[in-house]
Amino acid sequence: MAEKEAVPIHDGLFKWPAGEAQLICSKCTGCGELSFPKKAYCTNPGCPKGDVQDTVLGKRGKLYSYMIMHYAPPPPFDKIHVNVPYGLGLVDFPEGIMVLGILTTAQEADLRIGREMEVILDKLCTNEEGKEVITYKFKPV
């Protein structure tokens, strides 16, 4: 990404080849259910039993809903980022899963339910070791 070494906000959530963010889900070979964050096993009680494998979601989904945070969030996020107001959105992916994520905008005018959103990589902050902390965000297309 940049000259500084990048460190993800949390392991196992996304890959970031060449500055793009790809969300990692688990998918059950028995029932097809997806999970984000990924799970080690399927928790669908109706599952006919299968293996859980990693899979990567596509780049785009539709905004199912969103909210704007106006108050400082509780710890530990208050130390990690973000100036309020910031937006959080639930994006519905065509693979059949909804994922929550930070939005690149908190402007009402940019946000409309049903709007096409894409997954991008963004920096959250610089950590105590001087490394860039990166995460995935959703950006209106």
Place this chain on the structure above:
Amino acid sequence: MRQVMVVGVGIHKFGRFPGKSAKEMGRDAAIMALKDAGMEWKEMQAVFCGNTRAGVAAGNMMGALLGDTGVPIVTVDNACATAGSAFRLAYQSVAYGIYDKCLAVGFEKMPRGFIAPTPGVEDDDLLRFKLWGIPNPGYWAIRCRRHMTDYGTTAEQLGKISVKNHKNGVDNPYAMYQKEISLEEIMNSRLVCDPLRLLMMCAPDEGAAAAVLSTTKIARSHTTKPVTVVASEITSHVHAGSFELPDGSRRSVPMFPHPLTAAVAKKAYEASGLGPKDLNLVELQDTSSFGEIEYAEALGLCKLGEGGRLIDEGISERKGKLPISVSGGLLSKGEPIGASGLGQIFEVVTQLRGDAGPRQVANAKVGLAHTMGGAGNCSVVILKK
């Protein structure tokens, strides 16, 4: 299976009480419930204590204040459905003939502000605080925004629910807030998690409540006003996820109705043989005004999407066809997690006995109490005169 009755109820005012411990509040509520039941602490055959934050074996710590009788004490933690779960354990103990007299008591002291992750605990819940900084109201706000789009629910309806509940709270001496608030003040209050404003949300606070449960025979020999427990059900997460279309593609399941509330309400209606039409009053999880809208729908009090109509048409007012939150709701009482559900049960029992004074719902015969907790815990209790 035996019929179970609530023979006594007690409550410690909800609010903030610096210097008073949660267990002391629990003791006060328990003493009041026992006195109401005409029974003594030493008669209790089992005690189920709802508490999430007072430390290990909080129930035992509370019990020690009442006397070391050796009674089996179990501390229950099911997030916001804690008290409903403690009540369920007491209920099932009597119903299935394990004990004849049980006490359910919830007590809690919540810190101010957003409920934060438990320090030093690396549980699943920490992740959402780490990744997104989303507090509980954030999830309600996301659901609320979708509901507004799907069904035309308005910010003004949210405001009017808050007006109603605060007005009801004026007549509840056990509520933290006993003051009317105007619609204008509510609609001008600060946005917290847009679209939810500060005065549309409840405050985590402190308090306690208790209920003594017994067999019908014992109840009738102790009180002229026993109340029957016709349902006490709890549920955990039910799998939703996605479903497969005939062409093999998948779709996420829609958000509404609230799946856990709908699931536990169904169990409660089946267990009691009653339905939404039989209810005379409802206390539910109005942690925000939106909660009253979506849970009313999931409880079957109205059709999906029509939750806002209940306030617009005055149906949920105290003198309306189906009063909701006559106690003032969580909006007025606040939410001491371990006690909340028992606080609702206190209100419903008081109403069914005709003892609610200015809060009294005319001809109250059947009441429902609903709490919805984090990590997927939901409880519904139905009580009948």
